[in-house]
Amino acid sequence: MKLRLLFLATVFLIGLDQSNSASKNKFPDYFKFGVATASYQVEGGWDADGKGENVWDHITHTNPNYVKNQDNGDIACDSYHKYKEDVALMKDMGIDYYRFSISWSRILPYGIAGSPLNQLGIDHYRNLTQELLDNGIEPMVTMFHWDTPEPLQELGGWPNPEMEEHFVYYARILFEQLGDLVKMWMTFNEAKQTCLEGYGTGEKAPGFKTSGLADYQCAHTILKSHAKVYHMYEEEFREKQGGRVGIVIDSMWFEPGSGSDKDVEAAERARQFTYGWYGNPIIHGNYPQVMIDRIGERSKKQGFAKSRLPTFTQEEIDYIKGTYDFVALNTYSTNYTAWIEEADISDVSYNSDLNVRLFVDDSWEESASTWLRVVPWGLRKIVNWLSKTYNNPEIFITENGLSDRGGLDDDQRIRYYRDYLSNLVDAIVEDGVNVTRYTAWSLLDNFEWRSGYTEKFGFYSVDFNSTERTRTKKASADYYSKVISTRCLVDTCN
Ligand code: PNW
Numbered sequence: 001m002k003l004r005l006l007f008l009a010t011v012f013l014i015g016l017d018q019s020n021s022a023s024k025n026k027f028p029d030y031f032k033f034g035v036a037t038a039s040y041q042v043e044g045g046w047d048a049d050g051k052g053e054n055v056w057d058h059i060t061h062t063n064p065n066y067v068k069n070q071d072n073g074d075i076a077c078d079s080y081h082k083y084k085e086d087v088a089l090m091k092d093m094g095i096d097y098y099r100f101s102i103s104w105s106r107i108l109p110y111g112i113a114g115s116p117l118n119q120l121g122i123d124h125y126r127n128l129t130q131e132l133l134d135n136g137i138e139p140m141v142t143m144f145h146w147d148t149p150e151p152l153q154e155l156g157g158w159p160n161p162e163m164e165e166h167f168v169y170y171a172r173i174l175f176e177q178l179g180d181l182v183k184m185w186m187t188f189n190e191a192k193q194t195c196l197e198g199y200g201t202g203e204k205a206p207g208f209k210t211s212g213l214a215d216y217q218c219a220h221t222i223l224k225s226h227a228k229v230y231h232m233y234e235e236e237f238r239e240k241q242g243g244r245v246g247i248v249i250d251s252m253w254f255e256p257g258s259g260s261d262k263d264v265e266a267a268e269r270a271r272q273f274t275y276g277w278y279g280n281p282i283i284h285g286n287y288p289q290v291m292i293d294r295i296g297e298r299s300k301k302q303g304f305a306k307s308r309l310p311t312f313t314q315e316e317i318d319y320i321k322g323t324y325d326f327v328a329l330n331t332y333s334t335n336y337t338a339w340i341e342e343a344d345i346s347d348v349s350y351n352s353d354l355n356v357r358l359f360v361d362d363s364w365e366e367s368a369s370t371w372l373r374v375v376p377w378g379l380r381k382i383v384n385w386l387s388k389t390y391n392n393p394e395i396f397i398t399e400n401g402l403s404d405r406g407g408l409d410d411d412q413r414i415r416y417y418r419d420y421l422s423n424l425v426d427a428i429v430e431d432g433v434n435v436t437r438y439t440a441w442s443l444l445d446n447f448e449w450r451s452g453y454t455e456k457f458g459f460y461s462v463d464f465n466s467t468e469r470t471r472t473k474k475a476s477a478d479y480y481s482k483v484i485s486t487r488c489l490v491d492t493c494n
Contacts, residue, residue, distance in 0.1 A: 021419065021422060022418050022419070022421075022422045022489035022490045023422040023423075023425050023426050023429075023489060023490075024488070024489075024490055024492065024493055024494050025425045025426060025428075025429040025430070025488075025493070025494055026425070026429075026487050026488045026493040026494055027425055027428070027487040027488065028428065028487075029487070030436060031428075031435075031436060031437070031438070031487065032096040032097055032138075032436065032437045032438075033095065033096050033437075033438055033439075033440075033480070033483070033484045034095060034096055034097040034098060034099055034138075034140065034437060034438070034439040034440070035090065035093075035095055035098060035099070035439065035440050035441075035442065035443040035459065036098075036099035036100070036398065036399055036439045036440070036441050036442055036443070037079070037098075037099070037100050037101075037442050037443050037444065037446060038100070038101040038142065038145035038146070038147075038189065039100070039101045039102060039103035039106075039145060039147060040054065040056045040073045040076070040103070040145070040146065040147045040447065041073065041076060041077075041145075041442075041446040041447045041448070041449075042076050042077040042079040042086075042100075042443075042444055042446045042447070043073070043076060043077075043078075043079050043080040043103060044073065044074060044075035044076040044077065044078040044079065044080050044081070044469075045075075045078070045080030045081065046073065046074045046075075048080060049106075049118070049120035049121065049124070050106075050109060050118045050120055050121065051103065051105050051106045051109060051118070051121065052105035052106075052108070052109025052110060052111065052118075052149055052150070052151070053105065053149070053150040053151075054103070054104070054105045054147040054148060054149055054150055055146075055147065055148045055149075055150055055153050055157075055198075055205040055206045056072075056073060056146070056147055056205050057072075057073075057074075057105075057150065058150045058153070058205070058206075059205040059206065059207060060072035060073065060074075063207075066205075066207065066450070067449070067450055067451075067452045068450065068451050068452040068454055069452050069453070069454065070452075071447065071452025071453050071454075072447070072452075073447045075469070076446060076447050077444050077445075077446055077462050077469050077471075078469040079444070080124065082469065083124075083127070083128045083131065084131055085471065086443065086444070086471075087128075087131045087132055087135050087137065088135075089443065089459075089460060089471060089473075089477075090132075090135070090137055090443065091135045091136070091137065092481075093459070093477055093480060093481045093484070094481050094484045094485055095137055095484070096137070096138060096484070097137060097138035097139070097140045097184070097437075097439075098132055098137050098138070098139060098140065098443075099140040099141075099142065099186075099398060099439050100128070100139070100140075100141065100142070101141070101142035101143070101144070101145035101147075101189065102125055102141060102142070102143060102174065103121070103147055104143075104144065104147060104148070104149050104170055105147065105149045105150075106118060106120075106121030106124065106125075107121045107122060107125075107170065107173060107174070108149065108169075108170055108173070109149075110149065110151050111148070111149025111150075111151050111152040111166060111170075112149075112151060112152065112166055113165045113166045113168075113169035113170075114169065117173065122173075122177045122178075125177075125178060126177070126178065126181070129178060129181045129182060130181065133181060138183075138184065139181065139182050139184070140182075140184040140186070140439075141174070141178070141182050141184065141185055141186065142186045142188075142189045142248065143167075143170070143171055143174060143185065143186065143187050143188070143229075144167070144187065144188050144189065144194075145189040146189065146190075146193065146194055146198070146204065146205070148194075148205075148206070152166055153206050157198070157199070157206060157218070158194060158195060158198070158199065158217075158218035158221050158222060159199055159210075159214040159217035159218045159221065160221070161217075161220075161221050161224075163221050163225065164221055164224050164225040164228060167225040167229070168225060168228050168229055168232065171187065171229040171232065172232060175232070175233060175236075175237045175241070179237055179240075179241040179243065180241065182243065183241065183242060183243035183244065184243060184244055185233070185243060185244065185245045185246070186245075186246055186247060186248050186328060186398070187225070187226045187229050187230070187245065187246075187247050188222055188225075188226060188247050188248065189248045189330075189398075190248060190249065190250040190330055191218075191219060191222040191223075191247070191249070191278050192219075192249070192250055192251075192274065192277060192278065193250060194218065194222065195214075195215045195216075195218035195219045195222065196211070196215045196350055198218070199211075199214035199215050199217075199218045200212070200214065200215035200349070200350055203450065204449060204450070211348070211349040211350045211351065212308055212348040212349040212350055212352070212353060213308055213348065215350055216295070216308055216309050216310060216350075217310060219277060219278065220310040222278075223278065223281050223282070223320060224316070224320070226247050226282070226323060227282075227319055227320040227323045229245070230245050230323035230324070231319070231323065233245050244325035244326060245323075245324070245325055246324045246325055246326045246327070246328050246396075247278065247282060247323075247324065247328065248328040248329075248330055248398045248399075249275055249278045249279050249327075249328065249329060249330070250274075250329070250330040250331065250399070251271065251274040251275040251329065251330075251331060251382065252274070252331065252332070252333050252334055252335050252378070252382075253331065253333075253334040253335075253375070253378035253379070253381050253382040253385075254267045254268075254270040254271050254274070254334070254335055254336075254337045254356075254358075255267060255334055255335070255336050255337070255378070255381065256336070256337055257336035257337055257338040257357075257359065258338070260339070262339035263337060263338055263339050265339060266337040266338060266339040266340075266356040266357075267337040267356075268290075269290055269294075269337075269354065269355075269356055270335075270337050270354065270356045270358070271385065271389075272288035272290050272291060273288070273290070273291060273350075273353070273354045273356075275329075275386070276288040276290075276291070276389075277291060279327070279386075279389075279390065281312070281317075281320050281321075282320060282321075282322075282323055282324050283321070283322070283324065283327070283390045283391075283393070284321065284390075285312075285317040285318065285320060285321030285322075286312055286317050286320075287309060287312075291309060291353075292307070292309060294353055294354075294355075295307050295308055295309040295353050296309065298345065298352070298353055301345050302345060302346070302348060308348070308353075324393075325394075326393065326394045326395070326396050326436075327386060327390060327393040327394065327395045327396070328395075328396045328397075328398040329382070329383070329386060329395060329396070329397055329398065330397075330398050330399035330400070330441075331378070331379060331382055331397070331399070331400060332371075332372050332399070332400060332401065332402075332441075333371065333372045333373050333374075333375055333378065334360075334364075334373070334375035334377075334378030334381075335358040335359065335360060336358070336359050336360065336361065337356050337357065337358060338356070338357040338359065339356070339357075340355060340356065340357045342355060343355050360373050361373075365412075367402050367403045367404065367412075367455075368403040368404050368405050368454070368455040368456065369403045369448075369451070369455050372402070372403060374402065374412075374415075374416055374419070376416075376419035376420045376422065376423050377423055379397075379400070379420050379423045379424055379427070380423035380424065380426060380427045380431070383395055383397075383424070383427045383433045383435055384427060384431055384433055386433075387431075387432075387433045387434065392433075392434055393434065394434050394436055395433065395434060395435045395436070396435070396436065396437040396438075396439070397424070397435060397437065397438045397439055398437075398439045399439055399440075399441040400420055400438070400439070400440065400441060401413075401416070401417075401440050401441035401442060401457050402416035402417075402457065403448070403455040403456060403457050404455075404456055405454070405455075405456065406445070406456050406461060407461075407474075408461060408472060408473070408474045408475060409474075409475050410474045410475055410476045411475070413474070413476040414475060414476050414479045417440065417476065417479065417480060417483070418479070418489055421438070421483065421489055422489055424438060425488075425489065440459070440480060441457050442457045442458050442459070443458060443459055443460065444458040444459070444460050444462050444471065445457065445458035445460070445461050445462045446458065446462070458474070459473070459474055459476055459477035459480060460472060460473055460474065460477060461474060
C-alpha cells in the first residue's frame with residue numbers, strides 16, 4: 001500500500017513536472033516546420049498508370065505473411081489519387097514544407113538505366129509539386145525511400161555495384177523533369193535500414209539475411225551513388241536550378257549505460273557504426289576508423305583475404321568527402337549501451353562487428369512500436385553530438401514522431417512533440433546547435449512496413465476500411481499547427 005502511494009505520488013510529480021517542462025525558448029524566425037511521408041507507405045496505386053513492381057509490391061504479393069495481418073501498400077492512403085486533399089490538410093495546418101518520396105518504379109517501370117520513361121509518373125509528381133507550390137508549401141523530395149524496382153533487385157539489388165549506374169540515371173531524370181520546381185533534394189532515406197535490414201537481418205524487403213557482408217556492400221554502393229548524384233547536380237544543374245542536395249541518415253541516441261570507460265566507449269562505437277557508417281564518408285571522406293579497424297581485424301581472424309568492409313581508394317575518398325549541403329537526421333528514440341566480451345569469432349555479422357549490448361530503461365514510456373521508447377532528452381544529446389562530431393554543420397531533423405494504436409485524442413503524441421521540441425529548441429538557443437528544420441513523421445497514419453497498419457504515426461487518422469480512405473484530424477494536428485504559428489511551446493515565450 002505504501003509502495004503504491006509512493007508510486008502514485010511519483011507519477012503525479014513527474015506528470016506535474018512534465019506539464020511545466022516545455023521550454024520558454026522560441027524557435028528562430030528562419031526555422032521551418034514540415035511533415036513527412038514516403039511513397040510506398042501512402043500512395044497506393046501500386047500498378048496505376050504504368051507503374052512497375054518494386055520490392056515491397058513483390059514481397060507483400062508473393063509472401064503475404066511477411067507483414068502483420070497480411071497488410072500491403074496496394075491502396076495504402078490512396079494519396080496517389082488524393083494528393084490534392086493531402087495538400088489541403090497541410091495548408092490548413094500551416095506546414096512550411098512537405099517531405100515526400102518519389103517511387104522509382106513510377107518513373108522507370110523497369111528501373112534500369114536507359115529503360116523507357118513513364119510520362120504519367122512524371123506528370124503525377126509535377127502535379128503534386130505544383131499543387132504544393134500553389135498552396136505556399138515547399139516540396140522536399142526523397143529520391144529513394146526503400147522501394148527498389150523489382151527488376152533491379154533481380155539483378156542483385158544494392159549489394160551489386162552496378163546499381164550506381166541505374167540510380168544516377170534515375171536521379172538525372174528527376175533533376176531534369178522536376179528540378180525547375182524542386183529545390184530541396186535528398187538522395188536516400190536511411191540507407192542503414194535499406195542495407196542492414198534489407199540485406200543483413202531480413203527485417204525489411206527484399207528480406208535477405210547476409211549480415212556482415214551484403215549490408216556493407218549495399219552501403220558502399222549507396223554511398224558511391226549518392227556522391228555521384230551530388231557531383232552531377234553540382235556540375236550540371238546547380239547553377240541553373242539553385243537547389244540543395246543531401247542524404248538522410250537515421251540514428252537513435254546511444255547513451256552509456258554507466259560512467260565506466262568501457263560503456264562510454266561502447267556508446268561512441270554504436271554511434272560510429274550507426275550514424276558514422278554513412279555520415280563519416282560523406283562528411284570526412286571515409287568509414288569511421290573504429291569500423292575499419294574492427295571489421296578488418298575480425299575478417300582477418302575469420303580467414304577472409306581482405307576486410308568484409310569494402311575500401312575506398314584515395315580518389316574515391318576525395319570524391320565522396322563533402323557531398324552534402326546539409327546534414328539530415330531521422331531520430332525517434334534512445335538506447336543505453338554496455339560493453340560486452342568479444343563475440344565468438346566464428347560469427348560473421350554487423351552485430352558482432354559492433355559488439356555492444358543495447359538496452360532500455362523500463363521506466364521509459366512505451367509507444368506502439370517495440371523499438372520506440374519516449375526519451376525526449378536523447379534528441380538534445382544527439383544533435384549536440386552531430387554538431388561536435390561534424391564541425392557544426394546545418395542540421396535538418398527529417399523525421400521524428402510517435403506511434404500509438406489509434407484514436408483522435410492523441411495526448412501521448414502531443415506530449416511527445418512538446419517534450420522533444422522542447423529539447424530541440426534548447427539545443428538551438430542554449431547550446432548553439434545549428435538545426436534549421438524539423439519534420440514530423442507523419443502527416444497520415446500509413447503503412448508501417450512489417451507492422452502494416454497497426455502502428456499509427458499520423459496527425460490525421462485514415463479509415464482503411466472505407467474506399468474513400470477518409471482522413472480525420474487528431475488533436476496533435478492542432479497542437480503542431482499552434483507550435484508552427486507561435487514558434488513556441490508554451491503561451492509565453494522569451
Ligand atoms: C523510419 N529505429 O524508420 C522510416 O523512415 C519511416 O519510413 C518509418 O515509417 C518511420 O521511421 C517509423 O518507423 C525507422 O529502430 C525505423 O531506430 C526504425 C528506426 C529508425 C527509423
